[in-house]
Amino acid sequence: MPRSPSPSRRKQPRQQRAQATCDAILTAAARLLVRDGYEATSTNRIAEEAGVSIGSLYQYYPNKEGLVLAVLEQHGSRWLTEFDAGLKELAQAPLSVAVPSIIHHILALKRLHPQLDSLRYALLPVLRPLGHVDTFEQQLFRLVRAFLAARLDEIRPRELDMAVFIIVHTLEALCHAAGVDRPDYLTNDAFPEELCVLVLGYLGPPPARLGHPPRKAAAPRRKYEQ
Amino acid sequence: MPRSPSPSRRKQPRQQRAQATCDAILTAAARLLVRDGYEATSTNRIAEEAGVSIGSLYQYYPNKEGLVLAVLEQHGSRWLTEFDAGLKELAQAPLSVAVPSIIHHILALKRLHPQLDSLRYALLPVLRPLGHVDTFEQQLFRLVRAFLAARLDEIRPRELDMAVFIIVHTLEALCHAAGVDRPDYLTNDAFPEELCVLVLGYLGPPPARLGHPPRKAAAPRRKYEQ
Amino acid sequence: MPRSPSPSRRKQPRQQRAQATCDAILTAAARLLVRDGYEATSTNRIAEEAGVSIGSLYQYYPNKEGLVLAVLEQHGSRWLTEFDAGLKELAQAPLSVAVPSIIHHILALKRLHPQLDSLRYALLPVLRPLGHVDTFEQQLFRLVRAFLAARLDEIRPRELDMAVFIIVHTLEALCHAAGVDRPDYLTNDAFPEELCVLVLGYLGPPPARLGHPPRKAAAPRRKYEQ
Amino acid sequence: MPRSPSPSRRKQPRQQRAQATCDAILTAAARLLVRDGYEATSTNRIAEEAGVSIGSLYQYYPNKEGLVLAVLEQHGSRWLTEFDAGLKELAQAPLSVAVPSIIHHILALKRLHPQLDSLRYALLPVLRPLGHVDTFEQQLFRLVRAFLAARLDEIRPRELDMAVFIIVHTLEALCHAAGVDRPDYLTNDAFPEELCVLVLGYLGPPPARLGHPPRKAAAPRRKYEQ
DNA sequence: CATGAATGAGCCTTCATTCAT
DNA sequence: AATGAATGAAGGCTCATTCAT
Numbered sequence: 001m002p003r004s005p006s007p008s009r010r011k012q013p014r015q016q017r018a019q020a021t022c023d024a025i026l027t028a029a030a031r032l033l034v035r036d037g038y039e040a041t042s043t044n045r046i047a048e049e050a051g052v053s054i055g056s057l058y059q060y061y062p063n064k065e066g067l068v069l070a071v072l073e074q075h076g077s078r079w080l081t082e083f084d085a086g087l088k089e090l091a092q093a094p095l096s097v098a099v100p101s102i103i104h105h106i107l108a109l110k111r112l113h114p115q116l117d118s119l120r121y122a123l124l125p126v127l128r129p130l131g132h133v134d135t136f137e138q139q140l141f142r143l144v145r146a147f148l149a150a151r152l153d154e155i156r157p158r159e160l161d162m163a164v165f166i167i168v169h170t171l172e173a174l175c176h177a178a179g180v181d182r183p184d185y186l187t188n189d190a191f192p193e194e195l196c197v198l199v200l201g202y203l204g205p206p207p208a209r210l211g212h213p214p215r216k217a218a219a220p221r222r223k224y225e226q
Numbered sequence: 227m228p229r230s231p232s233p234s235r236r237k238q239p240r241q242q243r244a245q246a247t248c249d250a251i252l253t254a255a256a257r258l259l260v261r262d263g264y265e266a267t268s269t270n271r272i273a274e275e276a277g278v279s280i281g282s283l284y285q286y287y288p289n290k291e292g293l294v295l296a297v298l299e300q301h302g303s304r305w306l307t308e309f310d311a312g313l314k315e316l317a318q319a320p321l322s323v324a325v326p327s328i329i330h331h332i333l334a335l336k337r338l339h340p341q342l343d344s345l346r347y348a349l350l351p352v353l354r355p356l357g358h359v360d361t362f363e364q365q366l367f368r369l370v371r372a373f374l375a376a377r378l379d380e381i382r383p384r385e386l387d388m389a390v391f392i393i394v395h396t397l398e399a400l401c402h403a404a405g406v407d408r409p410d411y412l413t414n415d416a417f418p419e420e421l422c423v424l425v426l427g428y429l430g431p432p433p434a435r436l437g438h439p440p441r442k443a444a445a446p447r448r449k450y451e452q
Numbered sequence: 453m454p455r456s457p458s459p460s461r462r463k464q465p466r467q468q469r470a471q472a473t474c475d476a477i478l479t480a481a482a483r484l485l486v487r488d489g490y491e492a493t494s495t496n497r498i499a500e501e502a503g504v505s506i507g508s509l510y511q512y513y514p515n516k517e518g519l520v521l522a523v524l525e526q527h528g529s530r531w532l533t534e535f536d537a538g539l540k541e542l543a544q545a546p547l548s549v550a551v552p553s554i555i556h557h558i559l560a561l562k563r564l565h566p567q568l569d570s571l572r573y574a575l576l577p578v579l580r581p582l583g584h585v586d587t588f589e590q591q592l593f594r595l596v597r598a599f600l601a602a603r604l605d606e607i608r609p610r611e612l613d614m615a616v617f618i619i620v621h622t623l624e625a626l627c628h629a630a631g632v633d634r635p636d637y638l639t640n641d642a643f644p645e646e647l648c649v650l651v652l653g654y655l656g657p658p659p660a661r662l663g664h665p666p667r668k669a670a671a672p673r674r675k676y677e678q
Numbered sequence: 679m680p681r682s683p684s685p686s687r688r689k690q691p692r693q694q695r696a697q698a699t700c701d702a703i704l705t706a707a708a709r710l711l712v713r714d715g716y717e718a719t720s721t722n723r724i725a726e727e728a729g730v731s732i733g734s735l736y737q738y739y740p741n742k743e744g745l746v747l748a749v750l751e752q753h754g755s756r757w758l759t760e761f762d763a764g765l766k767e768l769a770q771a772p773l774s775v776a777v778p779s780i781i782h783h784i785l786a787l788k789r790l791h792p793q794l795d796s797l798r799y800a801l802l803p804v805l806r807p808l809g810h811v812d813t814f815e816q817q818l819f820r821l822v823r824a825f826l827a828a829r830l831d832e833i834r835p836r837e838l839d840m841a842v843f844i845i846v847h848t849l850e851a852l853c854h855a856a857g858v859d860r861p862d863y864l865t866n867d868a869f870p871e872e873l874c875v876l877v878l879g880y881l882g883p884p885p886a887r888l889g890h891p892p893r894k895a896a897a898p899r900r901k902y903e904q
Numbered sequence: 905c906a907t908g909a910a911t912g913a914g915c916c917t918t919c920a921t922t923c924a925t
Numbered sequence: 926a927a928t929g930a931a932t933g934a935a936g937g938c939t940c941a942t943t944c945a946t
Contacts, residue, residue, distance in 0.1 A: 018926070037351065039265045042919055053928045054921085064920065125263060125348040128406075162420055165408065166400060170424070173399030174392060180354075182391065194388055194428075198396070201427025202420075237908095241946080244909055268936060279911045284938060470905075489803065491717045494940055505907045506942085516941065577715060577800040580858075614872055617860065618852060622876070625851030626844060632806075634843065642837060646844060646880075649834075653879025654872075689929095693925085696930060720915060731932045736917065907946080915939080925928080 008069035010062045022060050024050040030071050034115035038068065038126050068127065075116045076136040079109060080143070087147055095154045095203060098147075100196045103171070110175050111186055121176045137168075144168055148203075156204035167199060233356065234295035236288045248286050250276040256297045260341035264294065264352045294349065295358045301342045302362040305335060306369070313373055321380045321429060324373075329397070329421045336401050337412055347402045363394075370394055374429075382430035393425060459514065460521035474512050476502040482523050486567035490520065490578050520579065527568045528588040531561060532595070539599055547606045547655060550599075552648045555623070562627050563638055573628045589620075596620055600655075608656035619651060685808065686747035688740045700738050702728040708749045712793035716746065716804045747810045750801065753794045754814040757787060758821070765825055773832045773881060776825075781849070781873045788853045789864055799854045815846075822846055826881075834882035845877060 028050035032041045043064050047054040061067040086105040090098040110117055120136065128134075145164045148155060157163035174195065178185040185191040239245045254276035258267045269290050273280040287293040312331040316324040336343055350359055371390045374381060383389035400421065404411040411417040480502035484493045495516050499506040513519040538557040542550040562569055572588065580586075597616045600607060609615035626647065630637040637643040691697045706728035710719045721742050725732040739745040764783040768776040788795055798814065806812070823842045826833060835841035852873060856863040863869040 015926080021927085043921080044919065055923085055928055056926075058921070059926075122351040126265075156423075157420065159416060159420075162411070162416060165403070165411075166420055166424060169399050169403045170396045173395050177391070177395045185388070185391075190385060190388060194383070194385075194392055197382075197430065198392060198424065198428045201430060202424045204423065204427060239909085240907085241909070243946090247909075269938080270936075280938080281911055281940080282909075285909075290937065467905085473906090495942080496940065507907055507944085508905080510942070511905075574803040608875075609872065611868060611872075614863070614868060617855070617863075618872055618876060621851050621855045622848045625847050629843070629847045637840070637843075642840060646835070646837075646840060649882065650844060650848070650876065650880045653882060654876045656875065656879060691930085692928090693930070695925095699930075721917080722915075732917080733919085733932050734930075737930075742916070907944105909943105909945090911941100911943080913940100916937095918936080919934100920932100922930105922932080923928105924930090 008061065008066040008073060010058075010060055010066070018060075021050075021052055021056055024052060025057055025060065025067070026071055026074060029067055030075070030116060030119075033068065033071060033123075034119055038123055043067070065127070068123065072120050072123065072127070072136070075113065076120060079117070080136070080139050082109060083140075084143055087143060091150070095151055095200065099199050099203075100192070103192050103195045103199070106171060106175060107186055107192055110179055114179050114183075114186075118176055118179055121172065140168055141165075154203075157202075163203070166202065170198065171195065232292075233288065234292040234299060234358070236284070236286055236292070239286065244286075247276075247278050247282055250278060251283050251286065251293070252297055252300060255293055256301070256342060256345070259294065259297060259349075260345050264349055269293065291353070291356055294353065295356060297342075298346050298349065298353070298358060298362070301339065302346060305339075305343070306362065306365050308335060309366075310369055313369060317376070321377055321426065325425050325429075326418070326422045329418050329425070332397060332401060333412055333418055336405055340405050340409075340412075344402055344405055347398065366394055367391075380429075383428075389429070392428065396424065397421065460518040460525060470512075473502075473504055473508055476504060477509055477512065477519070478523055478526060481519055482527070482568060482571075485520065485523060485575075486571055490575055495519070517579070520575065524572050524575065524579070524588070527565065528572060531569070532588070532591050534561060535592075536595055539595060543602070547603055547652065551651050551655075552644070555644050555647045555651070558623060558627060559638060559644055562631060566631050566635075566638075570628055570631055573624065592620055593617075606655075609654075615655070618654065622650065623647065684744075685740065686744040686751060686810070687738070688736070688744070689738055691738065696738075699728075699730050699734055702730060703735050703738065703745070704749055704752060707745055708753070708794060708797070711746065711749060711801075712797050716801055721745070743805070743808055746801065746805065747808060749794075750798050750805070750810055750814070753791065754798060754810075757791075757795070758814065758817050760787060761818075762821055765821060769828070773829055773878065777877050777881075778870070778874045781870050781877070784849060784853060785864055785870055788857055792857050792861075792864075796854055796857055799850065818846055819843075832881075835880075841881070844880065848876065849873065 025046065029041070029046045032046055032049055043057055044054050046067070047057045050057070057067070061070060083105070086102065090101055093101070141164055144167060145160055148160055148163060155163070175186075178191065239248050251272065255267070255272045258272055258275060269283055270280050272293070273283045276283070283293070287296060309331070312328065316327055319327070346359065346362065353359055367390055370393060371386055374386055374389060381389070401412075404417065477498065481493070481498045484498055484501055495509055496506050498519070499509045502509070509519070513522060535557070538554065542553055545553070593616055596619060597612055600612055600615060604612075607615070627638075630643065691700050703724065707719070707724045710724055710727055721735055722732050724745070725735045728735070735745070739748060761783070764780065768779055771779070819842055822845060823838055826838055826841060833841070853864075856869065
């Protein structure tokens, strides 16, 4: 049985030509999904846009959902890779430096593929039953959780899971909403600064321990509070 | 003028029987939309579920979009009414009292109609081109903006529009995400407290005025930071 | 059994108010039929346009076809009445005078109700199975046949039925086509003159009888041939 | 350019099997349109009659109008081709020979596809907004106009456009009406002779030029006037 | 008489998917 | 590997007509 259990792939391309076909389909699908949305994008139209027959499309992807999943997987893993790289560079930085940098990074990624990025967000309600986005979201959670776990002495929240939940969903929603409703916020200085205030204000200073006023952690906040 | 410009209504019911039909349709539509999503819900199925003929459905609602709009309008305006009433009661309260109360109120509304509430959120990308949700969102913005405008001396942000944007989208997204991914957060004490920290931390103390350290405004935060 | 066998009427209005309702329906139907055509005109829309409930419409007309038939009947009988009156006035006139006058009259009627007139023509293929238009057409045939029968010594054709068939269909088609494609022809002097040439040329001089060259009959043609 | 601008075709069949499908659809459509008329013919019924699935129908024709247009185009262009060929053969013939021959030809074509021929006529009001019939009619006008333009010295009318308008519409209407109301006229000797009288009488002798009585042109008329 | 709520068959069309070539 | 012809369930929606009020 040559069928892989993946819901997004049917057959691995063996020849170079086949790989090109796969890519063309993926690219066409991304373009149409971004332009028309999930329901308005038909597999026949994708094949046509890709310059490929509908039969070929179904040779590599088991069904429409699988194809869309593949699109999101590709974009999601690229996004996570870049995001992870950014986090790694900040492994040693204090929160007051890391958070602004991360936010800056996220907004930059948003500006890079504004629509593909929104696509994942818009497809959340459609594809949740398929279990893909969970993968992306879970990875993102894991990365952010690890990041915070390494800074337990710099932050206030003790329930890490909840803090990650709050931070991830907040930033995702605000970036998405900005892209949709206020594109000017994406190329604006004030917006990222406000996001930093929001996140740093939330992560806050760690609970004061006896005799150790958390002066260092609190200091950076002034930058945004003035 | 026999034609109403409303995109969500076609004809006003004149008889009591007709009103009952309208309501049955609306109720059935809400139930199916919540269960299956916009695209997977067919008007024929709605009519069947409502126990009326498809013709009756189209006598009162001009098309599928109009019907969905009517569902959201009904729920949205009820939600806004209740929210507005809650805000009015807090008109004189200081931020440190009002914000926790508001967040508590929002979560209570969420628990009341968890799915209908999510429906609006999930349909945002589908219905945006129809211009309804803007109405809801605009009203919400207006209410929150007025609330903050009356407390300019208690808060830090000077760009009110951006602050409203951030607070509204953040709370919406977190409540929605909680309802979907972590229902336990909705009936949990820690979650609302964290939301308060997030919002109050963001709104922060007002910019210090000459010689008047904003000690009083900062004080209430202890309640949530311990 | 109060139902009349007429396919276009269900019930005779007894009260004045009812007569007004009937007329409003007929008027609205005529307007919409002219504007949108038979298939695109719905009985519900007619009732709405007439300011009457759909139930009232079906109280006076048995179905859509019956209503349309009534519209055509009304217009057709008015048309025939006027046409007949015109013919009567020309009872004594020689062909060379009568034909131009008749053609002038037909074009005047056409200009009077250009669309209603076309409506009958356009509905021919739709309503033929209902047997109405035959009535109109038959009456028209009878009138024209009587007109020609009284002038057998002035005309060439011996098969009167065929001559009537040719003249009636020719003039109907040309007037209709002019109304649709070349409205300028309707208010033009050359067009009716050409129609006269066509008809008079066809009816032509009577077959020459021994020793009696048909000079007189031919003479009038000069008027139109110059 | 994968999208053809034609309103009557969607996709060209590449395989032989597909061509057979196309033809079956066209044939079935023609049969049902002739039998039931435009509005009473449904695309589902056509597909069923053609023995193909409704999906196949819409793979080759963009919509109902397009399909009907294709039917008419096919028949119309065949008709025009044959008519044109007939005209060419008569290029050198005098009017008195050409006109009877043309009328004979038209009636023969009418007898060949009596219903398809009527179909176009009946669909005129339905399809006019789609711009097809104009094409047919325009071509017919052009052919007839060229025919007359080559015989300016044999005919009376100086306004060629109006003469063409009159002749074309007259013959169309009479042939159609004969097919519908008097099929016996189509296989009758008297009818075509009367049509010749009508047309030749209208085209008439050319305006007399100084001292040249148009005896030759008038002579042939005797044939039909006796 | 008049109203208008209710009906439901049926229309046009789309689209994910299969399979013979 | 690739093609593209074929499928048919299903969707949104209309409209002539009936009947309880």
